[in-house]
Amino acid sequence: MSAPGPLVVVGDALLDVDLVGTASRLTPDAPVPVVEDVETRERPGGAALAAVVAAAATSREVVLVTPVADDEDADRLRALLAGRVRLVEVPAAGGTAVKRRVRVGDHSVVRIDSGAPVAGVGPLPAEAAAVVRDAAAVLVADYGRGTSAAADVRAALAEARGPVVWDPHPRGADPLPTARLVTPNGAEATRVAAAVGVAAEGAGLAAVGARAEALIRHWGVGAVAVTLGARGALLSYGEGAPMVVPAVPVSGGDPCGAGDSFAAAAALALADGAVTGEAVAVAVAFAGAFVARGGASAWDRAWDAQPQPEPEVAVAPGADAVIARVRAGGGTVVATGGCFDLLHPGHVATLRAARGLGDCLVVCVNSDESVRRLKGPSRPLVTAADRARVLEALEFVDAVVVFDEDTPAEVLDRLRPDVWAKGGDYAGADLPEAAVLRRWGGQAVVLPYLDGHSTTALVERSRV
Structure with missing residues (x-):
């Protein structure tokens, strides 16, 4: 039976901007394309993307707890979130982080980042601590800007009654031992494992499994699911054989936001009463569908995080x-x-x-x-x-x-x-x-x- 409370996303919200145009020639002074007919597309990024993707996939209320600065970029981010998620703001200094991608068709040419690399996170409001405590599940979407390291944020997360999914970042704080599931990607798992003395050479499943076990020992968390892109995900509980969930092959699509969609789907599944293995299987399928339908650029579409029943009669469309x-x-x-x-x-x-x-x-x-x-x-x-x-x-x-x-x-x-x-x-x-x-x-x-x-x-x- 699913818990009645909301899904709460805690982390660093960003403003993502895509500058999408066409290119048919190079500049005369350097081997770089001239991008013309540029269209500007804005969307929530970071923890804010995870929140809106989750909200589009569920009838459950989604609450975003995040530091928000006092500037024009923050106002644009608030406008994008309005009517989609309930925003509980934490005071912040340092300006809103903005990531701008210059894209030609489906290909990124360059990314330009602005805003302070670390936000000055103010005291956690009582409303934020209460929603975290009473959430059906909590997703920590860490983008390395300091939210997950703030003492009062960590204290509130330690008291959460629902399962906690932690999507880590190389510059972020270690997940709390109370986390049910941590979802690093392959590169993040390799980096952290190497830092604690486990190199585990190679990209094979044995090496990935060894890194996952090392992270569980290091963090003391319940389980680690290492996301492997088109290969799916490997789930380890620290002992015994890991579970590998293959991904359905996806041609094309934009992988930007795939990690956020994976973590959001896993958290929603846990909120609805799934066990950890079921949640990871749902998340792999959801992330594949997310990429296939356009990725982060399709952030405002409706999504279905639950696996659909298969028809009794299967007719091969091919x-x-x-x-x-x-x-x-x-x-x-x-x-x-x-x-x-x-x-x-x-x-x-x-x-x-x-x-x-x-x-x-x-x-x-x-x-x-x-x-x-x-x-x-x-x-x-x-x-x-x-x-x-x-x-x-x-x-x-x-x-x-x-x-x-x-x-x-x-x-x-x-x-x-x-x-x-x-x-x-x-x-x-x-x-x-x-x-x-x-x-x-x-x-x-x-x-x-x-x-x-x-x-x-x-x-x-x-x-x-």
């Missing part, structure tokens, strides 16, 4: 594209079908042989309801989504399509393969699908059956 590509090259499209409940060596042999008949293999799989009608109420043993996922992982399967009917006639009429291959005891008999294939000149064929292997036999043996 089937049509695979068929079109093969046909464009004059190749042969092969299809086969079945329930594929408990994939066994007989299935594998048939699929491999079918793929050898042409240039691609599309597998047509009976949906769960279709299997129940054909095999009885106790089947399938594996859902259609999972059966499709296993089949797609085979190197000789190019696409999977799940159909609801009792026979694949309708899906075959849509796909129109050149060859329909069926394994089993059909030699010399007319396959039921043969008449459908004849409509466009396709050929139905029978493949040798690997005797002694069947799902029904496997089920019967398991009952003995």
Whole structure:
């Protein structure tokens, strides 16, 4: 059951500005591009970005506790936050930190930073201490400007009743031992581990795991999740085998803000009652989606931090594209079908042989309801989504399509393969699908059956 309180983000708020333009020539006096037609785009940065990303992903109230200076940049930051998060200001001196990226299309050319490197953090207001104490979860978004090092801030964090997620910074203070989860990226983990005498050479998982264990010993925290960009994240509790959560590959996108989105999603999941491993899995998926949808530049969009239920019927969107590509090259499209409940060596042999008949293999799989009608109420043993996922992982399967009917006639009429291959005891008999294939000149064929292997036999043996 989720706690009723807000998610509270504590840390250093920044103002991020993107100056986005075009470039078609270099300056005559230096090998640098001339950026023209510049558009200015402002957004919250640092802890403020983590807060607005979290707020866009939940109906839970999000409160940002952060030092705010008295200047025009701070006013612009307040305006960006208005109506999105509740801002609890801590008095600050030194001016608002502003990071300006000059970008040409999707590529950064240079970043220009202004503002004091460390903010003068004033006393923590009573309202701030109260919201931290009563939060459903707290995210510390440390950007090295002094907030996490302030004594009264640390005292308030030590009294937090909800789980604390700490996103560290090389110039920031050490996380408190009460933190449930600390989320350094790979470079941060390497730097801190080296400082405490653990070099752990290399980028392999063994080295990353050793660094994570070293950080847990050094900080005394509950767990460390080292974020590894496109590789996902490694979660360690300091002993035993670590958990590795792979990321879904993302092409393009802006990785700026990925760490903030990861930490925000993990904190939201913990606030909703998830255990640490579940929270990290949610965070990896959320960060990948965040990058794919535009990253920090899409900060004002609505996001979903929770994993979505998968549909019972999984239709591979790539089937049509695979068929079109093969046909464009004059190749042969092969299809086969079945329930594929408990994939066994007989299935594998048939699929491999079918793929050898042409240039691609599309597998047509009976949906769960279709299997129940054909095999009885106790089947399938594996859902259609999972059966499709296993089949797609085979190197000789190019696409999977799940159909609801009792026979694949309708899906075959849509796909129109050149060859329909069926394994089993059909030699010399007319396959039921043969008449459908004849409509466009396709050929139905029978493949040798690997005797002694069947799902029904496997089920019967398991009952003995």
